Amino acid sequence: xxxxxxxxxxxxxxxxxxxxxxxxxxxxxxxxxxxxxxxxxxxxxxxxxxxxxxxxxxxxxxxxxxxxxxxxxxxxxxxxxxxxxxxxxxxxxxxxxxxxxxxxxxxxxxxxxxxxxxxxxxxxxxxxxxxxxxxxxxxxxxxxxxxxxxxxxxxxxxxxxxxxxxxxxxxxxxxxxxxxxxxxxxxxxxxxxxxxxxxxxxxxxxxxxxxxxxxxxxxxxxxxxxxxxxxxxxxxxxxxxxxxxxxxxxxxxxxxxxxxxxxxxxxxxxxxxxxxxxxxxxxxxxxxxxxxxxxxxxxxxxxxxxxxxxxxxxxxxxxxxxxxxxxxxxxxxxxxxxxxxxxxxxxxxxxxxxxxxxxxxxxxxxxxxxxxxxxxxxxxxxxxxxxxxxxx
Amino acid sequence: xxxxxxxxxxxxxxxxxxxxxxxxxxxxxxxxxxxxxxxxxxxxxxxxxxxxxxxxxxxxxxxxxxxxxxxxxxxxxxxxxxxxxxxxxxxxxxxxxxxxxxxxxxxxxxxxxxxxxxxxxxxxxxxxxxxxxxxxxxxxxxxxxxxxxxxxxxxxxxxxxxxxxxxxxxxxxxxxxxxxxxxxxxxxxxxxxxxxxxxxxxxxxxxxxxxxxxxxxxxxxxxxxxxxxxxxxxxxxxxxxxxxxxxxxxxxxxxxxxxxxxxxxxxxxxxxxxxxxxxxxxxxxxxxxxxxxxxxxxxxxxxxxxxxxxxxxxxxxxxxxxxxxxxxxxxxxxxxxxxxxxxxxxxxxxxxxxxxxxxxxxxxxxxxxxxxxxxxxxxxxxxxxxxxxxxx
Numbered sequence: 001x002x003x004x005x006x007x008x009x010x011x012x013x014x015x016x017x018x019x020x021x022x023x024x025x026x027x028x029x030x031x032x033x034x035x036x037x038x039x040x041x042x043x044x045x046x047x048x049x050x051x052x053x054x055x056x057x058x059x060x061x062x063x064x065x066x067x068x069x070x071x072x073x074x075x076x077x078x079x080x081x082x083x084x085x086x087x088x089x090x091x092x093x094x095x096x097x098x099x100x101x102x103x104x105x106x107x108x109x110x111x112x113x114x115x116x117x118x119x120x121x122x123x124x125x126x127x128x129x130x131x132x133x134x135x136x137x138x139x140x141x142x143x144x145x146x147x148x149x150x151x152x153x154x155x156x157x158x159x160x161x162x163x164x165x166x167x168x169x170x171x172x173x174x175x176x177x178x179x180x181x182x183x184x185x186x187x188x189x190x191x192x193x194x195x196x197x198x199x200x201x202x203x204x205x206x207x208x209x210x211x212x213x214x215x216x217x218x219x220x221x222x223x224x225x226x227x228x229x230x231x232x233x234x235x236x237x238x239x240x241x242x243x244x245x246x247x248x249x250x251x252x253x254x255x256x257x258x259x260x261x262x263x264x265x266x267x268x269x270x271x272x273x274x275x276x277x278x279x280x281x282x283x284x285x286x287x288x289x290x291x292x293x294x295x296x297x298x299x300x301x302x303x304x305x306x307x308x309x310x311x312x313x314x315x316x317x318x319x320x321x322x323x324x325x326x327x328x329x330x331x332x333x334x335x336x337x338x339x340x341x342x343x344x345x346x347x348x349x350x351x352x353x354x355x356x357x358x359x360x361x362x363x364x365x366x367x368x369x370x371x372x373x374x375x376x377x378x379x380x381x382x383x384x385x386x387x388x389x390x391x392x
Numbered sequence: 393x394x395x396x397x398x399x400x401x402x403x404x405x406x407x408x409x410x411x412x413x414x415x416x417x418x419x420x421x422x423x424x425x426x427x428x429x430x431x432x433x434x435x436x437x438x439x440x441x442x443x444x445x446x447x448x449x450x451x452x453x454x455x456x457x458x459x460x461x462x463x464x465x466x467x468x469x470x471x472x473x474x475x476x477x478x479x480x481x482x483x484x485x486x487x488x489x490x491x492x493x494x495x496x497x498x499x500x501x502x503x504x505x506x507x508x509x510x511x512x513x514x515x516x517x518x519x520x521x522x523x524x525x526x527x528x529x530x531x532x533x534x535x536x537x538x539x540x541x542x543x544x545x546x547x548x549x550x551x552x553x554x555x556x557x558x559x560x561x562x563x564x565x566x567x568x569x570x571x572x573x574x575x576x577x578x579x580x581x582x583x584x585x586x587x588x589x590x591x592x593x594x595x596x597x598x599x600x601x602x603x604x605x606x607x608x609x610x611x612x613x614x615x616x617x618x619x620x621x622x623x624x625x626x627x628x629x630x631x632x633x634x635x636x637x638x639x640x641x642x643x644x645x646x647x648x649x650x651x652x653x654x655x656x657x658x659x660x661x662x663x664x665x666x667x668x669x670x671x672x673x674x675x676x677x678x679x680x681x682x683x684x685x686x687x688x689x690x691x692x693x694x695x696x697x698x699x700x701x702x703x704x705x706x707x708x709x710x711x712x713x714x715x716x717x718x719x720x721x722x723x724x725x726x727x728x729x730x731x732x733x734x735x736x737x738x739x740x741x742x743x744x745x746x747x748x749x750x751x752x753x754x755x756x757x758x759x760x761x762x763x764x765x766x767x768x769x770x771x772x773x774x775x776x777x778x779x780x781x782x783x784x
Binding site: 055 | 405429439454
């Protein structure tokens with residue numbers, strides 16, 4: 001063709017999750033694949049009232065071009081909210097983004113050269129790998145145990161531009177890092193001079209007790225923090241934020257201007273109207289209760305239906321179970337059979353920067369009802385049992 | 393600091409326009425600087441009704457994660473609308489973006505390597521220079537006369553990754569390229585194998601007659617086309633679109649996924665509700681009438697108040713006058729005096745990729761009322777007159 005692509009375009013690839021989601025939109029498929037929040041939990045009434053109020057009280061401001069930094073009162077709210085979690089920042093360190101996915105893109109744009117090293121948990125969030133990949137980094141997977149990344153393994157990441165982590169109910173593993181491991185990890189990062197990109201979309205979705213303080217609270221100048229309204233309100237608003245160390249903020253802001261000028265002011269004002277008077281304190285517990293019940297349903301179904309030799313940890317929050325099948329099973333190869341049997345999941349291989357473990361998979365317990373979860377896991381159990389029996 | 397920046401971060405810089413806008417937010421300043429559409433023209437009532445309808449009829453779909461390509465009916469609408477302008481495309485070539493600024497960023501991401509050449513009109517849209525700059529291209533300014541880029545000058549752009557053009561009421565020059573020049577330019581681009589990035593935010597803002605057919609209509613496979621709802625509805629929604637040649641579409645889509653997953657579905661559905669029944673056919677003429685009256689006010693004020701030796705072309709649409717002062721005056725140096733006198737503009741130097749002409753400036757006639765325009769231009773005239781008199 002007439003067009004010459006940039007070299008980085010080779011690093012852009014179709015999202016396997018989005019491809020799977022297309023298949024699973026067929027009626028009758030129980031999708032445990034997507035990380036779609038339960039739509040029943042969206043605060044529709046509050047949104048409708050807030051939208052009407054914004055378009056009555058400040059319509060022209062909401063519909064006009066606005067500051068790239070974001071809507072002032074919303075930035076103030078974010079800073080105040082983070083303070084309650086032990087992270088003290090100024091509102092002028094907050095940059096409102098078009099979903100926290102944009103925060104990943106901006107971080108990559110400002111911090112990554114071709115060949116730069118980026119340390120990632122193994123497995124890690126696929127969307128982050130996709131956001132960073134076009135900037136052509138070299139990924140350095142950090143070995144994890146069931147407590148999170150192993151601090152002594154960070155040595156191999158020395159000199160990386162940053163360590164990317166999801167400490168709270170990680171996507172895909174569901175694991176929440178406890179306070180002692182956080183202390184040890186941050187001590188090692190400080191020793192190595194290794195900056196951290198802390199991604200926290202799921203931290204509010206705890207079931208029994210909130211997660212430990214953010215990594216950023218340990219070393220505010222060494223941690224770039226990403227937050228999101230997608231899981232506590234609704235993802236279709238595309239509203240997230242970056243909290244940046246002050247020396248880094250101007251470049252991120254300029255990258256934001258170059259990328260989309262600013263995040264829709266209308267959305268920012270609507271969300272601010274919804275949350276400004278403590279709405280989330282009443283609303284988020286209803287999401288937690290719903291997800292906990294669905295987590296319990298999935299736990300019971302996994303115990304009942306998966307063949308012997310399958311392993312998983314019980315997530316204390318978030319949206320996902322991470323399941324390990326007996327060695328030799330390949331979840332990517334088994335997916336068509338699962339879809340045939342009426343259930344979909346994401347093969348774990350998608351979440352590895354390199355050396356994928358083919359016998360892993362991610363199951364979401366938030367999108368479909370407890371009843372459908374049970375039905376889906378039962379079907380999965382049959383597929384895996386059959387695969388085991390036909391192993392050589 | 394702990395952080396190491398990417399090399400491309402050096403190419404990120406504060407937007408001079410946004411810095412000027414901050415100054416001009418002071419009460420009492422007549423700002424002819426910003427390209428802010430007249431907020432009085434925003435269809436607030438229609439937006440309010442549409443938002444309520446979307447949040448009543450399809451709230452969960454509007455608030456859930458959605459397809460990266462965009463909302464299907466809106467993509468269909470865009471394709472149908474472009475057909476009326478002579479550009480025949482399939483809806484599956486339409487990618488909805490977070491403002492057309494994002495289209496510029498995605499084009500840069502997919503098409504530009506460090507050192508790639510990008511041909512630009514001289515002067516050109518500052519925001520495009522900012523969007524492309526982090527991908528480290530080398531800009532090749534193409535000489536323009538009062539009809540647009542000079543076809544014989546394109547020879548120098550041979551081998552560039554693309555030629556970036558705003559054919560309709562260009563920002564900053566206000567110039568609309570006529571059909572014969574379009575024919576000549578596209579013939580030369582085809583001869584040279586030079587792809588085109590056609591940016592059309594202002595095409596609907598014509599006063600007496602619509603612009604000639606889009607460049608993309610001449611060579612659909614060789615033109616990447618950008619459109620926007622910012623000027624015909626409201627910019628705070630951040631809604632634009634890319635129409636891509638089919639071989640290019642997948643990479644742009646993957647870049648879009650990596651950048652922000654998708655443009656807010658809520659905004660897409662609200663806009664679709666507003667426009668689906670021909671609303672723009674009734675609404676846009678009211679914007680045209682308003683802007684034409686303000687253009688006329690600025691024309692009269694320029695004729696009355698600017699010193700002899702100042703030159704400008706009458707724009708037949710869009711938002712801007714481009715003014716050339718007598719040689720020797722420096723509009724960047726004069727800006728503080730203008731602000732002191734109560735009026736702001738954008739120095740023309742901001743719009744040049746290289747070799748800025750310091751005696752130029754851009755004036756917007758859409759943001760403030762006719763009365764204020766007259767007042768602002770009168771103040772400008774005094775500043776420029778004084779500067780001329782004090783020239784050595």
